Amino acid sequence: MTSETSSSETGRRARLENVTLWQRAYEYLREEILSERLQPGTELQEVALSQELGVSRGPIREAISRLAAEGLVTVRPRRGAVVRLLSKEEFLELYQVREALEMMAVRLAVPRLGEQDLATLEGLIAAMSRYAERGEVEQFFEANAAFHAHLLEASGNQKLRELYGQLLGQMGRYRMRSLTLRGNLQRSVAEHAAILRAARRGDAERAAHLMSEHIRVPQGRLKALDADELAVVAGARA
The missing domain is CATH 1.20.120.530 (GntR ligand-binding domain-like)
Known part of the structure; x- marks a missing residue:
């Protein structure tokens, strides 16, 4: 295997691992929201969630982005995300x-x-x-x-x-x-x-x-x- 091929494979594995990490964070947060353990108005703090789930902040941000697309959270510029209360x-x-x-x-x-x-x-x-x-x-x-x-x-x-x-x-x-x-x-x-x-x-x-x-x-x-x-x-x- 050439060094170029090895580098490509390493990069692919890293991407797959990252996908798994954000999905894990997404599924965890989604369940917390739907079960009401995280209630409307609750702030989603990236640092705390990163420490709690043992992942970097990147997967946490991706998970929050997906939840925002589903309408479960609101992302506020420079203020972070909160669990949404529907009107x-x-x-x-x-x-x-x-x-x-x-x-x-x-x-x-x-x-x-x-x-x-x-x-x-x-x-x-x-x-x-x-x-x-x-x-x-x-x-x-x-x-x-x-x-x-x-x-x-x-x-x-x-x-x-x-x-x-x-x-x-x-x-x-x-x-x-x-x-x-x-x-x-x-x-x-x-x-x-x-x-x-x-x-x-x-x-x-x-x-x-x-x-x-x-x-x-x-x-x-x-x-x-x-x-x-x-x-x-x-x-x-x-």
Whole structure:
């Protein structure tokens, strides 16, 4: 191997290692934000994060840049980055996009649903009902998310799933808290059950319409919130 080739290989390995480092930092910070361990308004200090993760500041900057592109953080010139708090308008726009994507997913999924799919969805609704009765919001959220994810998967449209994943990346930390906008978790259970009944009949348009109504419920409550109430739902205040 020539010295030129060796140098090129060393450079390639260094680039790959750096990619791994920023991805590790990105995944760590993203999870911290979505889990609300890093709440809106929290400053992301490069030096502290570099020491905590055992990497240089370069990968930290790249990770923050990616998070900013996803709308999870705001980079302020000469002042560093902070975890973003979405405005009411941005929050509503995300719900509108989610509504459109999930309606499309339902239209595509219904003709493709088999008995096993329907049984899985039925089981998730039963789980939601149990959790709603017990007031177990976190468990309810997980079963609710699984119901929607199953329909997205059943759509068979990879690009749709990718777009939906990007959307959840922006609104992920708000989704469980937004369940409080519904007021009554049992109402949500009934809405999911109605969607499934339409799907069982093979009525894709009816199922899509019901999905639209289901997603619009928290939108209506969101519009009525003032700034302080929105901050609580968004996790910026306890």
